[in-house]
Amino acid sequence: MSRVGMIFVVIVMLSIYGGVNYYIAGKIYQWLSLVFPYLNTRLYIGIYIFAAFSMILVFLPLPFVVKNIISWLSAHWMGIFIYLLLFIVIANLVILIGSMINLIPNPTPESIYFYTGLIVILLTTSFVTYGLYNANQIKHVSYDIQMKENNLQEDIKIVLISDLHLGAVNSEKRLKNIVKKINQLEPDIVSIAGDIFNDDYNAIQKPEEAIDLLSSIKTKYGVYGSLGNHDGGGTFDDMVRFLERSNIRLLSDEHVIINDEFILIGRVDPSPIGGFKGLQRKEIADIITSIDDTNIPIVVMDHTPTKLEQYDGIADLVLAGHTHRGQIFPGNLITNAIFEVDYGYYQKDATSPHVIVSSGVGTWGMPMRVGSNNEIVSITLH
Template sequence: MIFILIVTLLIYAGLVFYVAWSGYRGIGIKGNRWFLIAYSIIMLFLSVSFILARFGSGSTLLAVIGNYWLALFSLSLMILPLVHLIMLILRLTSLHREKTRVAAARIAFVVLVAALAYGSYMAYTPKVNTYTIDIDKSYPEDLNVVMFSDTHFGYLSGKKHAERLVKEVNELEPDLIIIPGDIIDDDLEIVEKKQIFNILGGLEARLGVYGSLGNHDKFRGELSELITAIETANIEILYDETVTIEGGLALIGRKDYSEGERLATEQLTSQLDQSLPIILLDHQPYEYDEAEQAGVDLVVSGHTHRGQVMPGNLITNRLFENDWGYLKKGQLHTIVSSGYGFWGPPIRIGTQSEIVQIHINFNN
């Protein structure tokens, strides 16, 4: 574990040096020792700001700086290699090397700013993705279910994002709202300070609002305190628990996959009437075979963010059987959301924040 940590830090340090040195050369100020010292101190601070905010006592300012540093850092790693490749090719021409380098640095800066603006727009401007599924079980009526996940409420996903969520979800007039995890971003105190749960209390669904917990739904106190805090928003948290709601619809909320010790899906469904439609909230999209064998009809998940920033989607696509969207296995329907919020850098490129609307048709 320590070895892996050391290797990770060394790789990160090398990449930071690459970005910092590229930026320094792009600015074009040479021979000024004081500028170099000041620039180095700023880059060192930026490179550790996210770590300090995440693992120290933290502050709002430090968290904001750290997360935006991650955004700039990740985008730079996407842009700079292409710039350097173009520069190598241009060396074969008769163009003036220094002027070309300065021009390339300016273009890279413009592209970086544009990518940051675009990524922020995609992160803070959710869309609604709609799916229609057929469940071959009886229920008094077809349902309009709204699902959202990975809100990661905290320093950068705050009150305005929560207010927009409530407004847009309520406009869909859901019969039922389900939230499969990562409601907060590890810090309950900042969420309560921003009165996020008061805002979420405005969600409206006649059959209720239900949620499960994800790997980021944690804080330094007892887990029961967190669940109690979330439930002040009239969100019933199912923590390896089942509930049968009006009309005979069964909901299961599993503990997160990262917790290790959790009940098997079969243990949870054994408590239920198998003739009822069964919806499972499981934050991480694993164990579909077990869910299908246990008689679950629909699994909703989040967690993947669909990679959040491309080419991260190529990684999540390899890691998960379904990393985003809809997949059917036998009678089992699975839907994975890219998430309403974001983790770390407040940007999305190649993905977009979303709310999921599920029209469920039953064999009435």
């Protein structure tokens, strides 16, 4: 896309975002005016504009401390904005339909606006509060997978995590608990299926502590990672060094043979934000040709669960993330419509691989989970 085209897209997006915020701000002001007749209009407008445009300010080159504050505000505002919009639209549709079928008088009484506004505020507060709480809970999900017959000498336990999003709001606060829970599962191998970072390595507030924590993961055969779409950009080299120091082996369209029992392949994500410093995704067929023995089971880490048919007849198991299962309702309805499988276990037919898509162990954007969970996945290969 040309520079002019990019500028046009940005202007359109900002216009839409501004228009939607104008709509929300007007409806909230209408309700607040009923509750607080002497509401300071200028103060309200100033606070709302600052909160709404924190999502834009976060991209400016601000001092580190200021940027962290703006990032915290913008992340929380994103969730508040989504639920305010959702519930205001629903409330106004109810009023409109009620007026059309004569259940609600026309013009609409102030009492109706008061109670619908109150319901919107209470629902938004409830969903956001629950989302913040639930995002700090780490669930455990387990699967049993039957691999190619007689190839494994003994059962293998893989612990899968994805979407750590280190650098995002609250990401580092969860890390100690994540590592503790991984070690409690006593994995043979740990697979990190992409989005280890959140676009910018410098957003990690305490990288040395994060390195020490990740280095303390205990496994029999090691910790392996693949690149997600948020693992690129200008600080890509810093991300790679971070993984090396954390004893995480990055597989970039590469493979490793685990205990002569199965092959683990890590794919490069097809849509990196900011690129991988020239690193390009290979075709799976090209990766397979570099493997001497393909008669043992093949497990693939591929961050984004798209074009799964490419693994038919090749891979036994595909491990993915990316979708967050929509992260907050109604996002799960969108991911379910977009992806062939947006969460959990899936196998299309007998010639297709087993597929496990994790909802992720961290959050992107708003530090909230509604209708989905942060999770650690254990997979026993038989």
